[in-house]
Amino acid sequence: MKFLLSLLIFSISLTINAQDLKSPSEFLGYELGTQFTRHHRVVDYYEYLAKTESTRVQLENYGETNEGRPLFLAYISSSENIKNLDNIQQEHLKNTEGQGNPTTAIVWMSYNVHGNESVSTEASMKTVYELLTNKSEYLKNTVVIIDPCMNPDGRERYVNWYYQFKNSPNTVDPNSKEHHEPWLNGRANHYMFDLNRDWAWLTQAESQQRIKLYNKWLPHVHVDFHEQGVDNPYYFAPAAEPFHEVITDFQREFQTTVGKNHAKYFDANGWFYFTKEVFDLLYPSYGDTYPTYNGSIGMTYEQGGSGRAGLAVTTSLGDTLTLKDRVLHHHTTGLSTLEIASQNALQLNQEFKKFYQPKNYKYKSYVLNGNPDKLTALTKLLEQHEIEYGWATGKTAKGLNYSTGKNSPIKTSKNTLVIGTDQKKSTLVKVLFEPSTKLSDSLTYDITAWSLPYAYGLEAVASETKVNASLDANKTASPVPENSNINKETYAFIAEWNSFSDAQFLAELLNNNIKIRHAKKPFGLDGKQYERGSLIITKADNKSNPDFLSTLSAVATKHAKKLKATLTGFVDDGKDFGSDSVQPLKQVKVALLSGKPTSTLNFGEIWHFFEQQLQYPVTILDTDYFKNINLSEYDILILPDGNNYTKFFSTRRMDELKDWINDGGKLIALGGALKALSKEDKFKLKPKETDKDSIALVPIYDHNERDQIRNEITGAIFKTKVDHTHPLAYGYADSYFSLKLGGAAYNYLDKGTVVYLDSESTTPAAGFAGSEAQDKIGETLVFGVEEYGNGQLIYFVDNPLFRGFWENGKLFFANALFMVD
Numbered sequence: 127m128k129f130l131l132s133l134l135i136f137s138i139s140l141t142i143n144a145q146d147l148k149s150p151s152e153f154l155g156y157e158l159g160t161q162f163t164r165h166h167r168v169v170d171y172y173e174y175l176a177k178t179e180s181t182r183v184q185l186e187n188y189g190e191t192n193e194g195r196p197l198f199l200a201y202i203s204s205s206e207n208i209k210n211l212d213n214i215q216q217e218h219l220k221n222t223e224g225q226g227n228p229t230t231a232i233v234w235m236s237y238n239v240h241g242n243e244s245v246s247t248e249a250s251m252k253t254v255y256e257l258l259t260n261k262s263e264y265l266k267n268t269v270v271i272i273d274p275c276m277n278p279d280g281r282e283r284y285v286n287w288y289y290q291f292k293n294s295p296n297t298v299d300p301n302s303k304e305h306h307e308p309w310l311n312g313r314a315n316h317y318m319f320d321l322n323r324d325w326a327w328l329t330q331a332e333s334q335q336r337i338k339l340y341n342k343w344l345p346h347v348h349v350d351f352h353e354q355g356v357d358n359p360y361y362f363a364p365a366a367e368p369f370h371e372v373i374t375d376f377q378r379e380f381q382t383t384v385g386k387n388h389a390k391y392f393d394a395n396g397w398f399y400f401t402k403e404v405f406d407l408l409y410p411s412y413g414d415t416y417p418t419y420n421g422s423i424g425m426t427y428e429q430g431g432s433g434r435a436g437l438a439v440t441t442s443l444g445d446t447l448t449l450k451d452r453v454l455h456h457h458t459t460g461l462s463t464l465e466i467a468s469q470n471a472l473q474l475n476q477e478f479k480k481f482y483q484p485k486n487y488k489y490k491s492y493v494l495n496g497n498p499d500k501l502t503a504l505t506k507l508l509e510q511h512e513i514e515y516g517w518a519t520g521k522t523a524k525g526l527n528y529s530t531g532k533n534s535p536i537k538t539s540k541n542t543l544v545i546g547t548d549q550k551k552s553t554l555v556k557v558l559f560e561p562s563t564k565l566s567d568s569l570t571y572d573i574t575a576w577s578l579p580y581a582y583g584l585e586a587v588a589s590e591t592k593v594n595a596s597l598d599a600n601k602t603a604s605p606v607p608e609n610s611n612i613n614k615e616t617y618a619f620i621a622e623w624n625s626f627s628d629a630q631f632l633a634e635l636l637n638n639n640i641k642i643r644h645a646k647k648p649f650g651l652d653g654k655q656y657e658r659g660s661l662i663i664t665k666a667d668n669k670s671n672p673d674f675l676s677t678l679s680a681v682a683t684k685h686a687k688k689l690k691a692t693l694t695g696f697v698d699d700g701k702d703f704g705s706d707s708v709q710p711l712k713q714v715k716v717a718l719l720s721g722k723p724t725s726t727l728n729f730g731e732i733w734h735f736f737e738q739q740l741q742y743p744v745t746i747l748d749t750d751y752f753k754n755i756n757l758s759e760y761d762i763l764i765l766p767d768g769n770n771y772t773k774f775f776s777t778r779r780m781d782e783l784k785d786w787i788n789d790g791g792k793l794i795a796l797g798g799a800l801k802a803l804s805k806e807d808k809f810k811l812k813p814k815e816t817d818k819d820s821i822a823l824v825p826i827y828d829h830n831e832r833d834q835i836r837n838e839i840t841g842a843i844f845k846t847k848v849d850h851t852h853p854l855a856y857g858y859a860d861s862y863f864s865l866k867l868g869g870a871a872y873n874y875l876d877k878g879t880v881v882y883l884d885s886e887s888t889t890p891a892a893g894f895a896g897s898e899a900q901d902k903i904g905e906t907l908v909f910g911v912e913e914y915g916n917g918q919l920i921y922f923v924d925n926p927l928f929r930g931f932w933e934n935g936k937l938f939f940a941n942a943l944f945m946v947d
């Protein structure tokens with residue numbers, strides 16, 4: 127009786143609490159969906175929930191954005207579950223080891239990864255409130271993890287812009303400025319990276335910080351909330367083909383189970399929706415595929431809206447789409463997902479356990495050799511994904527060779543990296559490492575090849591038998607060397623030039639005003655051979671710098687660089703250090719063009735490359751005021767990919783540019799910028815003539831979101847030839863695997879064709895390329911340098927900095943900055 131009474135009092139107090147709990151509208155002081163909520167107010171509401179409902183809501187901060195905004199998760203469940211959250215988590219993770227007997231469903235819902243798809247964060251608040259009040263029964267057996275805003279910088283950019291240009295009251299006329307975002311729109315993060323392409327590559331601060339918590343939970347269900355074009359009806363699971371072959375029958379079926387439940391609500395309300403179209407499950411770096419390859423039911427939901435929609439907008443059908451509608455739809459699918467997860471909690475747990483049982487994938491081990499810096503860069507990525515790796519214990523490994531596409535053995539040593547598929551993350555390993563991905567449909571939303579041995583420029587085989595390896599957690603491919611030889615007696619120090627890590631080392635030396643030369647010819651010294659590009663740091667060049675030795679020592683240690691000290695500049699063979707063939711490297715002053723017509727994504731990739739990867743200063747020049755700039759202040763101007771550069775280059779501007787190059791300026795051009803330059807008679811770059819119209823490697827859907835990413839879709843890996851005697855290719859071997867994103871084709875240059883496809887190498891090593899596109903790219907330039915007066919034009923037909931993950935392309939870009947002269 128006493129127990130019953132206290133239970134009664136307890137439940138009354140719960141009811142009162144629930145009634146007292148302020149809805150988002152009550153808390154914010156306006157009806158949800160009538161305004162956009164600033165990020166700090168979103169944080170306030172979640173903090174209010176955590177304080178008021180402390181037994182059922184917990185917040186966890188997981189980091190900060192580039193612009194200093196907080197990133198956090200909210201855990202929502204019953205008081206009982208929140209009290210036992212650690213146990214629930216441990217029991218759940220035991221399932222990945224084939225142990226444990228968990229019964230709780232774990233559902234993770236991610237909102238607003240694209241900043242201008244701004245309804246998501248609003249909807250998250252409504253969904254949490256509903257869960258804590260009318261739908262709390264779901265919480266009995268479900269832990270809900272909500273990321274209210276994955277991309278606060280992008281969202282705030284959009285919301286801030288919108289309020290600057292919103293009509294008062296807002297207008298539904300789609301022509302009004304409030305419906306036309308500027309060049310720098312809110313979709314991407316601070317560095318213009320699309321965070322929904324970054325789950326596997328983890329190049330961005332937001333992704334790097336999030337993945338730590340994601341791996342601590344590995345939810346049963348992950349939903350990524352998006353928006354698409356204003357005129358599109360709602361999209362939800364099941365996804366479109368192609369599905370990656372690793373996706374299990376249960377993962378497919380459950381997508382349909384979820385979709386049918388959503389349909390029930392949408393049908394009852396008379397709302398339009400579509401499924402099984404457009405959004406496929408292949409490219410591994412999305413918020414639906416990445417979770418799927420980690421055992422989750424990963425899904426993308428798309429509301430019609432995005433940055434175009436504002437608070438309300440007239441659609442092409444003449445309907446008015448309001449933010450309130452958009453909130454309601456995302457709210458409905460969110461709750462419906464939780465309903466289904468709660469109803470199927472046991473099955474989700476059982477199937478999740480099955481997903482993590484040993485898989486009998488064809489390839490048992492991936493075996494990689496190569497430059498220690500590249501191996502280290504790869505192992506850092508593996509660690510972030512909690513993928514286990516080891517070091518070979520045998521002498522050879524045989525299997526499919528990535529370079530030749532044939533079965534052939536490679537030699538192994540204790541520095542050979544081995545990644546097995548007999549581990550927890552076997553599915554993710556297969557997806558990221560297999561030589562080529564099986565395509566059930568070549569029409570896909572994104573690139574069709576990404577295999578990491580190609581991206582990192584490593585020699586590799588995929589072995590059908592397990593290759594023995596030792597799991598030495600303390601071993602690294604590039605240990606910090608001693609460099610005890612840095613002392614006053616030395617004439618010069620030599621460092622090799624083989625990897626992007628070497629370029630980071632150089633950049634930091636230059637930033638510290640250390641004077642450096644580089645060898646333009648190979649040379650031998652003290653029985654060791656050095657290749658072109660090797661860095662030579664002499665005492666004589668730095669005699670006026672009192673901190674020379676201590677700075678050099680500190681920077682070498684930081685970058686784990688082994689310096690060879692020599693007491694003489696007299697080489698055994700090749701050119702002595704005083705020769706014309708040993709040239710100083712300049713502390714170049716670099717300008718990067720931004721604004722229309724440059725591509726925000728490619729601009730961002732280059733910006734991020736300088737600041738977060740190379741760590742070398744760059745000045746950003748906007749096209750708006752470019753005409754006022756005295757270009758002679760800069761050694762290098764970079765033109766990112768972009769559409770319609772022709773307008774930017776008026777005759778007068780082209781003449782100014784030619785004068786600047788003629789006087790010694792270095793122009794680096796990527797993608798679409800090449801098109802405009804190829805129209806200038808004086809430049810030698812010319813498009814390859816073809817009798818067919820321009821061909822995209824993969825047909826493009828007539829779809830708004832696809833239109834936005836037209837420059838990034840498609841993508842296949844080609845084996846190109848390299849003239850590594852050219853400064854643009856110092857540090858490379860005679861072939862390079864390039865990720866080709868489109869069918870742009872330029873003829874060889876008379877001189878300066880450095881990386882190229884010949885007529886035989888037009889079949890991709892991995893990924894899809896149509897037969898006509900293959901014809902077109904035969905005998906074309908990939909990267910090249912045109913000498914013009916005292917300066918150069920450096921052409922990047924392919925993008926070596928694509929999404930920041932093509933590790934082996936980055937040294938080309940560094941060579942363009944420092945080595946080409």
Ligand SMILES: [Zn+2]
Nearest residue numbers: 240243352353
């Ligand atoms: Zn989106």
